[in-house]
Amino acid sequence: MAIEYMGFVESAPVSFKIGPAKKKCYIHNALLEQHFKPLWDFRNNANREEQTEVLSNIEEETFVRFVEFAYTGSYSVPQPVPFLAMNGSESLKVSENREPSKDFELDSEEAGIVPPPEDVSLGDMVEEPPYEESPAAAIDSAVDQQWGTWGVKKKKKLRKQPPKFDPWQEPSTEPVLDDGPAAEDAPEEFDLQQFERDSGPYRENGAVKDRQNKKATLWKSFICEAKTRVLPPWEPAVSTDDNLDFAPVLLSHAKLYAFSNQFEIESLRQLALERLRLTLARFGLVVEHINAITQLLKYAYTVGDAIISASEGGHAELREMVIDYVICHVESLVQDQMFLDFLQEPGLLSRDLVLKLLLRLN
Numbered sequence: 001m002a003i004e005y006m007g008f009v010e011s012a013p014v015s016f017k018i019g020p021a022k023k024k025c026y027i028h029n030a031l032l033e034q035h036f037k038p039l040w041d042f043r044n045n046a047n048r049e050e051q052t053e054v055l056s057n058i059e060e061e062t063f064v065r066f067v068e069f070a071y072t073g074s075y076s077v078p079q080p081v082p083f084l085a086m087n088g089s090e091s092l093k094v095s096e097n098r099e100p101s102k103d104f105e106l107d108s109e110e111a112g113i114v115p116p117p118e119d120v121s122l123g124d125m126v127e128e129p130p131y132e133e134s135p136a137a138a139i140d141s142a143v144d145q146q147w148g149t150w151g152v153k154k155k156k157k158l159r160k161q162p163p164k165f166d167p168w169q170e171p172s173t174e175p176v177l178d179d180g181p182a183a184e185d186a187p188e189e190f191d192l193q194q195f196e197r198d199s200g201p202y203r204e205n206g207a208v209k210d211r212q213n214k215k216a217t218l219w220k221s222f223i224c225e226a227k228t229r230v231l232p233p234w235e236p237a238v239s240t241d242d243n244l245d246f247a248p249v250l251l252s253h254a255k256l257y258a259f260s261n262q263f264e265i266e267s268l269r270q271l272a273l274e275r276l277r278l279t280l281a282r283f284g285l286v287v288e289h290i291n292a293i294t295q296l297l298k299y300a301y302t303v304g305d306a307i308i309s310a311s312e313g314g315h316a317e318l319r320e321m322v323i324d325y326v327i328c329h330v331e332s333l334v335q336d337q338m339f340l341d342f343l344q345e346p347g348l349l350s351r352d353l354v355l356k357l358l359l360r361l362n
Contacts, residue, residue: 007034014043018063020056027067036070039263062255069268077275078252079237080244083288236275240284247292250279251299257318258304273317280325290332294339297322301349319352327356 008030015024032040043051065075237249253276260268283289300322326333330353333339343350 016043016055016063017052018055018058019060021060022052022056023060025060025063025067027070031070036263036265039265042263058259059255061252062259065252065256066259066265066268069271074234074271075256075268077237078248080239080241080246080249082243083245234275234278236279236282238279238282238284240286242286242288245292246283246289247295250276250292250296253279254296254299254304254318261318273321276318277321280321285329285332287332287335290336291338293326293329293333294336294342297326297339297349298342301347319348323349323352323356326353327360330357 008028011028011030013026014029014032015026017023018025029040032043042054046054061078069075238246253272257269257272257276260266260272285293300319304318343353
C-alpha cells in the first residue's frame with residue numbers, strides 16, 4: 001500500500017477511545033481520510049452513543065495493529081504464551097546451612113591431597129641452611145644499586161672492515177667483462193603486438209572470446225554491488241511445543257480480519273486472511289494445541305461472524321477457511337470437550353460441518 005507521507009504529516013492527529021477502558025489511540029486525520037475513508041466517516045458522522053458502542057467492543061491490541069498497518073503496511077503478531085502451570089511442583093530449595101552429605105565426601109586421593117610418606121619421620125627431615133651472601137658480593141651489589149650504569153663504558157659496535165691490500169699477491173689474469181646496466185634497470189620496450197594480443201579477442205576451445213580490460217572489470221564489479229537488501233518473506237510463528245498456547249496468535253489474525261471487514265479496509269482484510277491461512281498450514285496440531293483451534297472456530301462463528309454480518313457487504317471467508325481446516329482434522333478435534341460442547345449450541349456450525357463432511361465421502 002503506497003502512502004503519500006507529505007499529504008498527512010502536517011495534519012493533526014485524532015483520537016479514538018478504544019475498548020471498555022476507553023483508552024485513547026491517536027492517528028493522523030489526513031491519513032484516515034486518504035486511505036481509510038469508512039473509518040474516517042464513522043468518526044466524524046456517527047453520533048457519540050454509536051461510536052462508544054462500536055469502539056468499546058474493539059480490543060486495544062487489534063486497533064494498535066491496525067495503526068501499525070496504516071503507517072507501515074504490515075502488522076506484528078503476538079508470540080505464543082506458555083500455559084499456566086497445572087499441578088506444578090515447588091522447585092527444590094537447597095538450604096544454605098545444610099551439611100554436606102557423606103555420600104559425596106571425597107577421599108584424599110580424589111581431592112588431590114598427597115599424604116607424606118609413612119617411612120619418613122619429621123625428625124629425619126633436615127632443613128637446608130639459609131643462603132648467606134658473601135661480604136664482597138654484598139658490597140658490589142650495594143655499589144651497583146647506588147651508581148647504576150654511571151661510569152660504565154659502552155661497547156663499540158664492530159664495523160665491517162674492507163679486505164687488506166696485499167702487495168705480494170699476484171694480479172688475476174682473468175678478463176673482466178662489462179655486462180652493462182642490470183636487467184631490472186633497463187627500460188622495458190613496449191610491444192604493441194603483445195599488447196593487442198593481451199587486450200583483444202582470443203580463441204579458446206575453438207570459440208572467440210573478448211578479454212576484459214581493467215575498466216570493464218571494475219564497472220562489472222560496481223554493477224554487481226548495485227542492489228538493495230531484500231527483506232525476507234513473512235513467516236508464521238509455529239511450533240510443536242506442547243507447553244505453548246497458540247490461541248492468541250490465531251485470534252490476532254481473526255480479530256484483525258473482522259475489524260478490517262467492519263470498516264471496509266480491503267488490503268488489511270486480505271493480509272490478515274492470508275497470514276491466518278499460512279499459520280494454519282504450518283501449524284503443528286498436537287493434543288495441547290487442539291483447544292486453540294476450537295477457540296478460533298468459536299470466534300469465527302460467534303463474535304467475528306456477528307461483526308461481519310452487521311457490516312455492509314460482509315465476507316464469510318474467515319468462517320469458510322476455518323471450517324475447511326476443521327474438516328481436515330476433525331478426528332483430532334473431537335478429543336476436545338470444548339469442541340463437542342460447541343457443536344451442541346445453536347448456530348450454523350452443525351450445518352456447515354455436515355455439508356463439508358460430505359466432501360470427504362468417497
